Structures are given as structure tokens and as C-alpha cells.
Amino acid sequence: MQFQNDNEFKSTNDTPNYFYKSPPSGLVSINDFNIIAYERLQILYAIEINGFRFGKYSTAYYDALDNEIRKIRKDLTIKYVHLQKFSEDLRDHLSHFILRLCFCKTEDQRKWFISNEVEYLKYKLNFHDKISNSQYMKSIMEHENLNYIPLTLEEKEFLLKNLINSTPKSLNNKLKDKDTDILKVPFIEIPELIRKRRVYINKGWAYVPKYELIHIIIRRFRIYLSYILTYTRNYISKIKDKRLLSLIEGGEQMYNGAADNGKYQQKTISGDNLTSNDIEKISESFPLCMLNLHKNLLKDHKLKHWGRMQYGLFLKGLGLPMSEALKFWQNEFIKVISLENFQKQYSYNVRHMYGKEGKKADYTPYNCIKVIMGATPGPQDFHGCPFKHMDVSVLRQNIKYETNPFQRSKFNKISDTQIEEIVSLAQSSHFQIACSRHFAYKHNITMEKAPAINHPNQYFEESQKILVVQIS
Template identity: 35%
Template sequence: MSVSQRKIALVKELYKEGIDEFARLINSSECKSHTDVDIRVRRRDHISHFVLRSVVAFNVLKKRWFFKQETRLFKWRFSSLNNEGIKQFMRINDFDFTPISQGQKEDIKEYLQMSSSHVSNIDSMQFYRVPFSHVTSLIKKRKVFVMHGEAFVPEGEIAFMFVPYFKRILISSFEAARENRAKLYNDERFTRIFANLENNIHIESTILVQDQEVQQYVSLNQLDKLSETSYPLCMRVLHKALRKNHHLTHGGRIQYCLFLKGIGISLSDVMILWKNEFTKIMDETTFNKEHSYQVRFAFGQEGSRRDYQPYTCLKIMESIVGPRDYHGCPFKHMLQDILEDELTNCGFNALGKCVLDINLYTRTM
């Protein structure tokens, strides 16, 4: 079921339940409110978001649930915007993305048709040229044409350009939500609301079952195979370096540790992995003293106890990489001949021009 189909089903259910205001908000085609009703509905929506964000701020499972629902809601609401609404959205949020000209479209029309087979009419469709790193999810699904490090995104998929920005803002806002809730600790008006809402969000059992399923699928003895078949190249390089050298520098440990956390490996299993490798070149006392704290910190068990998320492609590309480091983005930080060897080991026996173009493009970012 597509995003638009899911949104239609949701709106229908909202009207059925008498929640007309929220249904109206999701179906809004513009970013600006024009009537008193629109302003009231938007204000209530803002309040509900900030209250719920504060409610889940101290619970990892509920915070994960809230993050997923808000991201899904963002996609639904964005899919309702008309062309003018999209332009307003980009102006309000300072996004400088413009559609390609008709002449540019004609030059690559054949490729756009191949990559956008789900688009019925290429001629009437607008395409936006953006850095490929902004739409990695679309590239993964082979829904966009990529050339010289840039992706050509049809207007029907434009929401995916903004989802990463929305996610980053939402993740960073949880820390402020924790602080705001802590400041209201002695105010019974709010603490009662928070307690009642938290008790009525029953998602723990569902998420626990999902986590157990992930853990059953992703275990330590599968990592070697998964690193060869399913890892992105940056994580494949880190895993191979860890197995070979039994050590990673600080940046590599953090990048790979958060990735393992993100794919469902538990803290205890990650600790076993690091200890088994590191104690091949150092004693256990040294490992416990110098490295175990960092692993627990990444999992939110030490220090500020934040729920750290795996690095995004952009953050990995912006990493500072030294001579002994294996982290960062291989397409940006790795020497050309070494990158070619790595890609050959991945099964790319003949390097295509597009791969080299992406490499050259990312090195300039």
C-alpha cells in the first residue's frame, strides 16, 4: 500500500471516529493557515506534539514508537501538498531545490523513464536535481536516476528529500523535551497529564516482540556473512578491519558500534564482540579499563544516557579521518585504488563510470 493509499485509509477512519479536525489537517494542501479554524487546528496539533514528545522523552521504547509515528505522519501530510504548498514549504524551511528545465529533461529523458517506470507521464512531471546523499532510500529502491553524484527526483517522491531533515530535527529535539519535562517535575498540572498519557500508550509488548524477532535474525555468528551480503560498504570496511587488526580507532568504534545497535545487536553481544577481538592484542583488564565504558556509553548506559542513533550517511561523510582510520565514507575518504579493490571484492568486477563519478563528487563535498 502506497503512502497516499495509507493516508486515505487513515483520513477515512478519522472522520468515522469524529476526529474531523485532525483529518482536515492531514488533507491540507498548503503550508499556510488562512482561516480561524486552520489556525486553531494547527495550534492544537503543535501542542499535542510537544506534550507527547515530553511524555515519551524518558522511555526508549515509547520514544522509538513516537519517532516512527511522527515520521509516518510527516510523509502523509507532505503527500497532500499541491505544487504551491511544496514551494511554500521549501521557502519557509530555506530549501533551495529547483526543478530541472525542460531542455535538461529532454537530454536525459530516456534515463528518467527507465528509473521512473512508476511515473505515467514523464513530460508533465517535474524533476528536482539534488545531491544523491539526500535520497539514499530512493536510490536503494532504484526509483531515481543518478548522474555525476546527483539524483533526479520526480515530484511524486519529493517527500523523501525532506524526511532525513525531519528525522534529524526530531531526534535532536528529544534532549530539549527531557529538560522541559524535568523543569515541570513539581508542577502537578503537567505531571498528572504526563502520567496519564504515558500509562495509556501501550506499545511495549509490540516493540519487544519486534526486537526479539530482530535479535533472533541478527546474531554475532551471522555478522561475517551479513557484512559480505548486506552491509553498506562503509560498515563492511570497518568489520573487515576489526577482524583483521582486532582493533579500531575511536571514530571507527563509535561508527560501527552504533550501526550494530541500530540493526538490533544487544549491548551484551556487542560487548562480547569487542572483547573477543580486542583481547587478542591486549589483556582483559586493559580492555575493561579503556574501552568497555565507550561501548556502554554508545548504548545509553553511561554518561548522559542518551539514546544515540546510528550515523547518517551525511555524518559519516563529514567524519574526520586519519591515516590509521577505517571509518568515514569510502567513496569520499578512501584512496582510489583501494576503493576499486574493495568494490571488486564486493562483486563489481568492472567499475562503471557512475561509481567513479560519485566518488569524485563526494570528495568535493
């Protein structure tokens, strides 16, 4: 792949390639490189969000996802008319390789990318019914060297009783169909089907109906993608082209939500500047990460550096002016240190957050990805994401007792069953989905109406909107 300013991209491979083993070749402008990467990133976000809203693999999920993917592509094509020179398959092929470069550096990035790319492949195979297309499946098996030999009719008839007994009753008629091929596959290839007791196993062989092949394909893809991302991570350090390195960094910033941070730079609440006296009143709408920092600041009258940065920038984003921020931090810290020590050691840090000291950068509040992937909390640290960094028992306690019956009676009490659901999502590394689920249960709204949380300040804003409706 080479970069030029004006030349069109001309690929030698303009066909679907779901395992993406062969990189595209040709010329692509730097501008198109960014646009195509952004398109795929939006699609992967749509997969994550709709999975949370509707539950993966439901009809509603696939319908909503299909509509959203079509809208993403249509909107970008309208905005950038010249994108029509790229076929849909070519954009799919090219964008996957671009995001590989952007999502290979850290374990969290790789896990997120693999998870959503796998779901995207499932969508492409399932929704468009390609998995049931014999000719299509034959071509993909050949392409990926899946040389499984189907049983003869006589062999299938001989094993039919065992096959039926090892298959869910709802699929029995499908299994009896003469057109349904049964493939003899090494059992290590289909651990998911074995775990779900969906196949017959005998002497190290699994007898897999053709319509279950998607599990083999998905597993192969996941393993391959995991391997290739690790390889790509090692390759990144050898890249010397500053343009490419800049584009990779741009892709990471899109993932980190940097483009959305500006809108949380510094706001006002209901048209008035927020004061230090207002913070306790509005803390009812804080996400769990900020509520944890707030409670521990009030308890210990101090926070370590990363806690002050995370919480201080969050308050700045809510509309707390620098003068009020200095007052807020000072009022707490002087309960355990002298005013002189606060001014010497900590006031500089507050002014620095607001761009008045040091390099005078106007820092923006941390989004969810930065909170999740930032510095790991140590002893006596309270920053970070509770869904990632808290011990499970501590997380349960924090969710259970976050609602003060006197001050926060506006919010719904989260049940033990709901807490376990949230904790389970957190344990599965679905940190933002756990936070979104927490929001839904706390505000007593359905999953379909709940926002997909990607920023602590967004959590606060959405919470305040619901409170305004309830009050009115």
C-alpha cells in the first residue's frame, strides 16, 4: 500500500476475503485512508452498541445492525462522493487492514478489535444467509483449506440415530434432510459445539452438519486474527514513514474518542457556572468511577495524582470554573494539611488542568477508554474504571450501596440479580457495556432506551436529562 495525494486506489484484489490474509495493494490518498478507517470504526461501534441494546444474535439485533451499517455507508458516501470509486468489498478489505495497524499495540485494543471483528464476520455470514449457500460455503472452505469430506448417504443413514440423539430436537428435521451434508471433523476444531452438546463424537471425530460450519470458520478467524495482531504489533516498531505513523495515531485517537472530547471541555449547568457547593447535590448523577473518587475524597480529604486528574477534569467538563475548582480542592485538603502546604503542593496542579501553567494545554476530561486503559490503580488509589479495576466483591458493594436512601431516592435501587448481571459483564471484560447496564438499571429504563456509555461526562448528562423529565 502506498500513499499519494490525489491518485486513486487500485487494488489487485477486489473480491470478498473474510479472513483478510492478503493485504490490498495499490495507491490510496491519505485523506481516503482516514475516511475508510473511520467508516469501519463506526461499524464496529454499531456492533457493540446494538449487541448491548438488543442482545446478540436476535432478529432485532441483526435488523438494527443492518440498518445502521447501511446508514453509516450511505452517510459517508453522500459526504464524500468520491468514495463511490471504491466497491463495498474493497472498502471492507482495505479498512480491516488499516484498523489492524491501529489496534495491535495493547491487549485491550486487540481484545476489543478481535471481539467486534468476529461479530462482524458472523453478521456478514448469517444475515446475508451465505452460510446456507452450498456453493459459497464450498468456496470459503477451499480458500481456507478446510478439506472436510462429507459422509456418503449410506454412512449418514448408518449414524443417523446417533446424530439425532446428539442434536437439539429443533434441528432434527433439518438433520434428516438428504441435502444436509454431514462432515467428519477432528473434534478439537469445534470446542464450542462440543460444549453445547450439538454434535455426535466418536473416536476423536466430530460429525458436523453443514449448517454448523460457521463455528469452525469463526474459530479459525479468531485464532488467525489474534496471531496476526501480535505479529503486527512487533512490525509497528519498524515503521519509519512518518505519514503512516501519524495515520495510525489518528486511528487510535478515533478509537479513544478524542474527537468527542471537545464537547466535554467545559460546560455550564442550566446556563449558570457550577460552583463548589453544587457538586455534592449533583453527584447523584455521577457514573460509578467518579462517584468512587468523590466519596473517597470526602472520606480521606485527599486524592493521589491520577485521581485528582481524572476527577478534576471531569468536574471541569461539567462547567466548574478554575476559581471554584481551587476552592473545592482546597476546602477538602486543608482538613488534613495546612493551607500553605495546599497552595505550595496542589494549587499548581489545578491551574495546570485549566491550561494556566506548564505548557498551558487546555486538558479535556478523560473518556471511558482513557479511564479503562490508563494507569493501573495502586494502594490507596481510587482512579480508573470500577468495572475493570475493582475487586468483584468491592464492585458489588459499591453498586449495592451507591444509592443513599435520603439523598438519592430519585434513583432505582439495583437488585441483587441486576448487580450479578453487571458484575458478570465486567468479569467478561465488557466494561463499557457493564457501565451502560448499570445506567439502565439505576435509572429504571429499558436497554433499548439506555445510551451506550463511552464518556463519564456523557453518563452525567444523560442522567440529568432523565431527572429533568421526572421532575417535570
